[in-house]
Amino acid sequence: MQPTCVFHHPGDSHGTRPVTEARLHRCDTAHFTIRVDDLGYKVAGRPVLSGVTLHSSAQRIGVVGRNGSGKSTLARLLAGLLEPTSGQIRIGGHDIFSDRRAALATVGILFQNPEHQIIFPSVAEEITFGLRQQGMDKAQAAARTDAVLRSFDKPHWKDAPISALSQGQKHLVCMMAVLAMRPQLLILDEPYAGLDIPTRRQLARYLHRVETRLFHISHEPSDLEGCDELFWLDRGRIVAQGTPAALLPDFTAEMIRQGDLDDIADLAG
Numbered sequence: 001m002q003p004t005c006v007f008h009h010p011g012d013s014h015g016t017r018p019v020t021e022a023r024l025h026r027c028d029t030a031h032f033t034i035r036v037d038d039l040g041y042k043v044a045g046r047p048v049l050s051g052v053t054l055h056s057s058a059q060r061i062g063v064v065g066r067n068g069s070g071k072s073t074l075a076r077l078l079a080g081l082l083e084p085t086s087g088q089i090r091i092g093g094h095d096i097f098s099d100r101r102a103a104l105a106t107v108g109i110l111f112q113n114p115e116h117q118i119i120f121p122s123v124a125e126e127i128t129f130g131l132r133q134q135g136m137d138k139a140q141a142a143a144r145t146d147a148v149l150r151s152f153d154k155p156h157w158k159d160a161p162i163s164a165l166s167q168g169q170k171h172l173v174c175m176m177a178v179l180a181m182r183p184q185l186l187i188l189d190e191p192y193a194g195l196d197i198p199t200r201r202q203l204a205r206y207l208h209r210v211e212t213r214l215f216h217i218s219h220e221p222s223d224l225e226g227c228d229e230l231f232w233l234d235r236g237r238i239v240a241q242g243t244p245a246a247l248l249p250d251f252t253a254e255m256i257r258q259g260d261l262d263d264i265a266d267l268a269g
């Protein structure tokens, strides 16, 4: 049986400290592994990912790659939103695509664009929805929603219409909604794209404090400097693996080289 990663939020039965003060419980990484074996994904017969093998128990895993390399497709496959064309994905021992119940307990995903995630008009409804999907009754879901809002110091957002929030605030709603579900793994698909520097820094600080296990996908090397282990995705394949210190200088140099050579028409690769 997989160990459960327990977050402590205020106001529910697990107890209680705001995120702004708490170091939320760090998961036991030794027992939680992401295993991707010979993964392939095709769209209309065209390979988007090929032979992707990635094994990691790191707390913060990063994937770097240029536009069109297949990063978002990999994120969606790991979240169980797409079915692999070939190969296998196991997250914490679960086949996330086939076992939706395990998926809801195991993996959360934050998209680049909060509009792709948000479906309800108010903040509380948005947070509550995922909890109800996980099987909580109304009272439990409401209590957890209140707790999460308090833990982010945003109880006054409860009835706020999401349409009135800024882009950065919408990102934070998505983050609260996904963390409320207490996933063992949080997949970040370029969650800071299009945000200004202060908002990026604020969201990154929230993520740092919750200390959940992260799988962070980005084309921006600076987003991934804090990762424990990094994979470089290029044209649908993993081409290198290492620490950020070892891999990012090579990635950056290669991106500059390609930028100097490329015709923009070649971007989709």
Ligand SMILES: Nc1ncnc2c1ncn2[C@@H]1O[C@H](COP(=O)(O)OP(=O)(O)OP(=O)(O)O)[C@@H](O)[C@H]1O
Pocket (backbone or CB within 6 Å): 043, 048, 065, 066, 067, 068, 069, 070, 071, 072, 073, 074, 219, 268, 269
């Ligand atoms: N449903 C789809 N239909 C057609 N093409 C697709 C589909 N999904 C992915 N692709 C193609 O697969 C390639 C990889 O796309 P993906 O969005 O995964 O890349 P990415 O690395 O996330 O790119 P970006 O950094 O620009 O967001 C692209 O060429 C894309 O056009």
